[in-house]
Amino acid sequence: MKITVREGDTLWYYSQLFDVPLQLVLDSNNNTRKSIEAGEELEIPGYIKKEINLDKGESLWSIATKRHLPLDSLFLLNGSRDADSINEKSTLFIPIKVSKSFIQSDKPYDFNTLNKDIRRLTAIYPFIRQETIGHSVLGKPIKELNVGNGPKKVHINAAMHANEWITASVIMTFLNDYLGALTHRKTIRGLTMAPFYDQVTLSIVPMVNPDGVDLSIHGADVEDARKVIELNHGSRDFSIWKANIRGIDLNDQFPAMWEEERKEGESDPGPRDYGGEKPLSEPEALALADLTKRKNFDRVIAIHTQGEVIYWGFNGQEPPETEYIVNEFSRVSGYDAERYVESYAGYKDWFEQEFHKPGFTLELGKGENPLPLTQFHEIYQKSLGIFLAHLYL
Known part of the structure; x- marks a missing residue:
């Protein structure tokens, strides 16, 4: 105002x-x-x-x-x-x-909805800082939102996988609640938010894969629809699509045992699990990697669905405090914590290998992707404790 x-x-x-x-x-x-x-x-x-x-x-x-x-x-x-x-x-x-959240949680959360919510948030809470960190294959801006002035730098990203678009609305809802609590001196779960503004700089990239999200929700209305339908094995149903618009899985794109993951994954572009011809070949993954190098985060969370599990650790390259942090994440959410899995080349893996700092992959909800919006409230309430712990730990 x-x-x-x-x-x-x-x-x-x-x-x-x-x-x-x-x-x-x-x-x-x-x-x-x-x-x-x-x-x-x-x-x-x-x-x-x-x-x-x-x-x-x-x-x-x-x-x-x-x-x-x-x-x-x-x-x-x-x-x-x-x-x-x-x-x-x-x-x-x-x-x-303005005291209530207005983030859309009752409809699929696409790129246009995200931009509308970002515009409204920045109008009501102008102390948010936003930056375009790169562009998707189709030229859509990939936005980073920052809140706070603190020396501790923590990061969260979401919607790296196309049909996991619910993660974008979850993290935007948390951002909305956090901004409102900061501004109007409210608590969240009994915690006063004001100290975090001076202690923590929170970075959020709510939609890493905007092309894929829109494809998963709206179908092949892109310019080269025939090609992407071919990548989808001739189907016009893109609800199971995880990759970016070129059929490359962005969470198999990071240079952390990428060769091993490439051998186990798909051999050609398609809806999921194809890591590309080389690491960081896709602009979306490269933008996130460049941001991470430039900002030198102290801790990161990549939000995915599903399984109600928190993955942590990568080949013993995570620091000792990672276990303490994940135990607190597990306590406040009820999610299981799993240290090592036979899956590589993910953002969390690369972060721990590159920086030797705590990184986590958070798998929200249970069921088959895309998770139904009827789960939104339960997902948000369980994950809220993790987002808060990300600030206070």
């Missing part, structure tokens, strides 16, 4: 007026001066401005009382310090606190 700064007001005053942490106001406005001048536009995170009609007999005073709003916030939004000058108006602007 944008307001116009009045003569004599301070950033601290606006922080107190709307009950929003001062640091979030500063970061929402890229303000390093901690000062403002009259006439400047100022973003107040966590609010939207709504126009309402005044009923007969209503006044600024009665609206403030009925809606539990600070009277001066109404003066501010309506360009006056005089209540009597407003009570004859037919319309009034009021601040509305």
